[in-house]
Every structure is written in C-alpha cells, then in structure tokens.
Amino acid sequence: MNDIFSYNKITAEITAALKEKIGAHNVCADEEKLEAYSHDEVPQNAYDKKYTAELLLFPESTEHVSEIMKIAYEHKIPVTPRGAGTGLSGGALPAWGGIVMSFEKMNRILELDEENLTITTEPGVVTAEISRMAAQHGLLYAGDPCSGDASFIGGNIAENAGGNKVIKYGATGAQLLALEVVLPDGSVTWFGGKRRKDVTGLDFVHLMAGSEGILGIITKAVLKLMPLPRHSVDLLAAFPDTQSAIDFVPRIITEGGLIPASIEFLDHKALKLAEKYLNTEVPAGNAGAALIIQLENNDADLIEKEFEEIGKLSQKHGAVEVYVADTRSTKDRIWQARKSVPEAVSFFYSRYTKEDLAVPTAMVPRLLEMIREKAEADGLEWIAYGHAGDGNMHCTIISPDCADWHERLHAAQERIYAELIKMGGTLSGEHGIGFKRKGYMKFFLDEAQLELIKRVKLAFDPRNILNPGKLVDWER
Ligand SMILES: Cc1cc2nc3c(=O)[nH]c(=O)nc-3n(C[C@H](O)[C@H](O)[C@H](O)COP(=O)(O)OP(=O)(O)OC[C@H]3O[C@@H](n4cnc5c(N)ncnc54)[C@H](O)[C@@H]3O)c2cc1C
Numbered sequence: 001m002n003d004i005f006s007y008n009k010i011t012a013e014i015t016a017a018l019k020e021k022i023g024a025h026n027v028c029a030d031e032e033k034l035e036a037y038s039h040d041e042v043p044q045n046a047y048d049k050k051y052t053a054e055l056l057l058f059p060e061s062t063e064h065v066s067e068i069m070k071i072a073y074e075h076k077i078p079v080t081p082r083g084a085g086t087g088l089s090g091g092a093l094p095a096w097g098g099i100v101m102s103f104e105k106m107n108r109i110l111e112l113d114e115e116n117l118t119i120t121t122e123p124g125v126v127t128a129e130i131s132r133m134a135a136q137h138g139l140l141y142a143g144d145p146c147s148g149d150a151s152f153i154g155g156n157i158a159e160n161a162g163g164n165k166v167i168k169y170g171a172t173g174a175q176l177l178a179l180e181v182v183l184p185d186g187s188v189t190w191f192g193g194k195r196r197k198d199v200t201g202l203d204f205v206h207l208m209a210g211s212e213g214i215l216g217i218i219t220k221a222v223l224k225l226m227p228l229p230r231h232s233v234d235l236l237a238a239f240p241d242t243q244s245a246i247d248f249v250p251r252i253i254t255e256g257g258l259i260p261a262s263i264e265f266l267d268h269k270a271l272k273l274a275e276k277y278l279n280t281e282v283p284a285g286n287a288g289a290a291l292i293i294q295l296e297n298n299d300a301d302l303i304e305k306e307f308e309e310i311g312k313l314s315q316k317h318g319a320v321e322v323y324v325a326d327t328r329s330t331k332d333r334i335w336q337a338r339k340s341v342p343e344a345v346s347f348f349y350s351r352y353t354k355e356d357l358a359v360p361t362a363m364v365p366r367l368l369e370m371i372r373e374k375a376e377a378d379g380l381e382w383i384a385y386g387h388a389g390d391g392n393m394h395c396t397i398i399s400p401d402c403a404d405w406h407e408r409l410h411a412a413q414e415r416i417y418a419e420l421i422k423m424g425g426t427l428s429g430e431h432g433i434g435f436k437r438k439g440y441m442k443f444f445l446d447e448a449q450l451e452l453i454k455r456v457k458l459a460f461d462p463r464n465i466l467n468p469g470k471l472v473d474w475e476r
Pocket residue numbers: 040041080081082083084085086087088090091092103123144145146147150151152153154155156157158159160161162163164212213214216217218219342343430431434467470
C-alpha cells in the first residue's frame with residue numbers, strides 16, 4: 001500500500017524535459033501562483049495543513065497533455081488536473097505535491113454541429129460560454145451548475161456536476177456523447193462518439209463522468225444539444241416555513257402533473273444571507289422559506305396555463321405570495337438570490353461545512369427536519385438551500401467560534417450521516433468526494449464496492465499518479 005504513494009520529486013532535468021515538450025512559457029514554479037492553484041473553494045482551514053504543488057503546467061493541446069503524462073508516468077510524479085478551482089470537495093488540491101495541470105489555455109469551442117445537435121469543446125471552456133454559444137444557434141446546453149459563470153466543462157464532467165436543471169434534463173453526465181481522454185501513461189483514446197446509441201464495449205464515457213480526475217484527463221468533450229425552449233417563466237413562491245415549502249415540492253409533479261426545469265429551495269436564513277451579501281432586498285426576502293420553480297416549453301399559451309396552475313396550487317398548499325418573473329431582469333433578480341447563497345456562506349463565515357446530501361425526493365422533508373434536530377442538539381447553526389426537485393440539499397452547518405470547532409463539526413457530520421443512511425441518502429449528490437469526503441465513503445459503500453473502486457483506479461492508473469489521495473481511501 002505504501003508503495004503506491006511513493007513518488008519522486010521534480011528534478012531540474014524533468015523540468016527541462018517538460019519545458020522542451022510544452023514550451024517554457026507554459027511551465028511555472030512561481031510560489032505565489034503555486035499557492036493560488038493549490039486549493040479549490042473548500043476553506044483551507046478544513047484540513048490539517050496546506051498542500052502545494054512543485055510545478056504548475058498550462059498545456060495548450062492534447063499532445064501537450066500526453067507528453068506531460070508520459071514524463072510523469074516514467075518518473076512517477078503525481079499530477080492533479082485542475083479546472084477553474086470552484087470545486088467543493090478538495091478535488092483540485094495537490095494532495096501529494098508534484099504537478100498541477102491547469103486547462104485554462106485549452107479553452108476553445110471546436111465545433112457546433114447543428115445537424116447532429118452536438119457541441120465539441122476543450123476542457124477549459126467556461127460552462128456558461130457553452131450555453132451562450134448554443135443559445136446563439138437556438139439550441140440548449142442543459143448543464144447548469146450555479147457556478148456556471150466560472151466553472152470549466154472539464155471540471156463539470158469530472159464531478160458530474162448537477163445544478164439547477166437536473167430534474168428535467170439530468171446532470172452533466174446525461175449531456176455527454178463522447179470524450180477524448182489522455183490516460184495516465186500518456187496514451188490518447190476516444191470514448192463514445194456523436195452517435196446517440198452505442199453499446200460497443202463498456203460505457204467508459206459515463207464512467208469518466210464523476211471520476212474526479214483519478215482515471216484519465218478529459219481533453220475534448222462532445223456534448224448533446226437540444227432545441228432551446230421558446231418560452232420560460234420563473235415563479236418564486238414564498239411560504240411561511242420550511243416544512244410547507246418542502247411539502248409542496250412533490251405536489252407540483254403529482255397534483256400539477258408538471259415536470260419543471262428547476263425546483264430550488266431557500267430557507268429563511270438563506271434568503272436573509274443572500275440579501276446581506278447582495279446588499280439589496282430579494283423577492284420574498286422575509287418569507288419563512290421560498291421555492292424557485294422554472295417552467296420551459298414552446299407554447300406561450302400553455303406556459304401561461306402552467307404557471308397559473310402552479311400559482312394556484314402553491315397557494316392551496318400554503319404559499320403566502322407568488323412572484324412571476326418573465327422578463328430578463330425579474331428572472332435575474334430571482335436567480336441572483338439563489339446563486340449568491342453559496343458565495344455568501346463563504347464570505348460571511350470561516351468555519352463551516354457545506355454538505356451535499358442527496359436523498360430520494362420524498363425524503364427531503366424528513367432530511368431537513370433531521371438536520372434541524374441534529375444541529376440544534378449539537379448547538380450548531382445551519383442554513384438550508386439547494387436542489388429540492390432532485391433531492392439534493394446543501395445543508396451548511398456552521399460552527400461557533402471555539403477551539404474545538406473541527407471536532408464539533410466532524411461529530412455532527414457523523415451523526416447526520418448515520419441518519420442519512422437510514423433514509424436511503426448518500427454523501428454527495430454533485431460536489432464529489434475528492435479530498436474532503438473520502439474518509440466518510442466507508443459509511444456509505446460496502447467493502448466489495450470500495451475494493452472494486454480501487455481495482456478500477458489501478459486498472460486505469462497502475463502507478464497511482466493521477467490525482468492521488470482523492471475519492472479512494474487507501475488508508476482505510
Ligand atoms: C458558488 C458555487 C456554486 C456551485 N454550484 C454548483 C452546482 O450548482 N452544482 C454542482 O454540481 N456544483 C456546484 N459547485 C461546485 C463546482 O463548481 C463544480 O464541482 C464544478 O464542476 C467544478 O468545476 P471546476 O472547473 O471549477 O473544477 P475544479 O474544482 O478545478 O476541479 C474539480 C475536479 O475535476 C478534476 N478535473 C478538472 N478538469 C479535469 C479534466 N480536464 N480532466 C479530468 N479531471 C479534471 C479535478 O482534478 C478535480 O478533481 C459550485 C461551486 C461554487 C463555488
């Protein structure tokens with residue numbers, strides 16, 4: 001076991017070889033830059049120490065990535081792939097030093113194929129750029145994480161990022177048709193193709209989705225597009241309390257007979273935090289809780305009927321007010337409030353854990369009740385928001401300012417996870433395991449599955465050089 005974590009240091013000769021292969025201007029050893037590229041959005045105080053790489057590389061092509069991996073493989077140097085660093089699991093942190101490989105220079109959209117409804121990109125393209133480019137052609141790219149204005153598509157694929165439209169369109173993995181991947185030994189292969197059906201071989205495309213950079217490096221992605229819905233309306237329904245808001249979620253589908261594109265939840269504290277962060281009143285800012293419900297379709301009359309139906313239904317189920325946003329600026333106000341919450345948490349608090357719990361959708365009310373009970377029993381503050389429509393809630397537990405805050409948070413997490421398992425829940429719905437959560441995998445997966453993950457990792461990466469120290473808990 002120890003052997004798989006024995007690595008070599010990057011020597012002057014190795015640096016020179018890297019410079020020769022990818023150009024000296026793409027090789028950086030500046031300490032300040034290394035520090036900036038050595039963490040993601042998990043607060044650094046979550047860990048026992050700082051983790052830094054020895055070298056930062058900026059490949060410009062698949063060939064560059066391949067050459068880097070050949071050198072790293074030969075010399076047994078750890079390599080951590082890095083997108084935009086917006087991750088919430090410590091996935092882009094160089095746990096074993098070595099190389100951080102940033103994809104910010106591989107940022108081109110290579111093709112938009114209107115015949116086959118696909119878009120092909122490099123890994124460093126910002127997610128929102130893909131949506132914008134598709135929309136210019138009357139098409140929809142349905143991946144929509146809240147971080148989409150900053151995150152890269154490579155990072156979205158590696159995390160199988162979810163976001164706001166999963167209930168209707170699925171997570172990032174559901175948008176994938178094909179991936180070009182550089183394997184740890186530097187060989188380059190394509191998984192999948194533009195075809196919509198493919199059972200030739202194993203489904204490596206979807207194994208890569210959510211593989212957190214431990215199996216291979218994504219250097220190109222072919223993503224599905226679909227016609228852009230002609231009309232969309234956002235409703236913000238204000239409820240007196242969390243329970244009534246959450247109880248209403250399944251009613252939209254069962255009683256209303258509708259599948260919205262989004263059903264997002266904010267509790268009272270999340271609404272207040274958004275107001276404080278944005279320094280402006282947000283719609284329903286004083287409500288006990290709120291749901292944002294987005295409807296999309298092609299028929300103006302039908303969408304009007306649908307939002308009237310949801311408006312009436314929500315009032316029947318306790319909503320005290322319903323705002324309808326059908327213009328760009330009113331929509332932006334609603335979504336700005338929702339999207340600002342994770343940033344606001346990081347801005348106003350330094351000691352917290354942003355959880356990413358996912359449960360069967362019918363268990364969401366019980367989940368929130370359980371978080372309240374456990375957090376209150378432990379004397380901890382909490383904020384709840386997230387993707388209520390698909391059962392993925394970002395309950396954030398905030399620690400008081402005390403010497404043993406780490407221990408208190410960990411103890412609270414363990415008690416919450418024990419209950420979560422009983423309700424058929426899981427540790428992470430979309431943020432991933434990474435460095436932050438790997439120690440908790442053993443509570444959720446059985447021995448047979450944990451062993452299988454190790455075997456898959458070693459089948460792709462026998463020298464354990466690609467993003468070591470993530471997802472797999474070898475120490476266990
Ligand atoms: C304010 C905020 C809101 C967020 N909202 C959401 C949300 O709604 N839904 C959601 O799912 N997530 C959300 N996130 C989390 C984060 O944005 C996503 O996990 C995102 O997919 C990370 O992309 P990134 O480019 O920043 O990747 P990074 O954080 O840089 O890396 C993430 C992982 O991907 C690997 N990786 C990166 N590029 C490659 C590649 N080319 N090949 C192989 N592996 C690679 C890295 O090694 C790492 O393990 C949010 C984060 C923030 C800060």
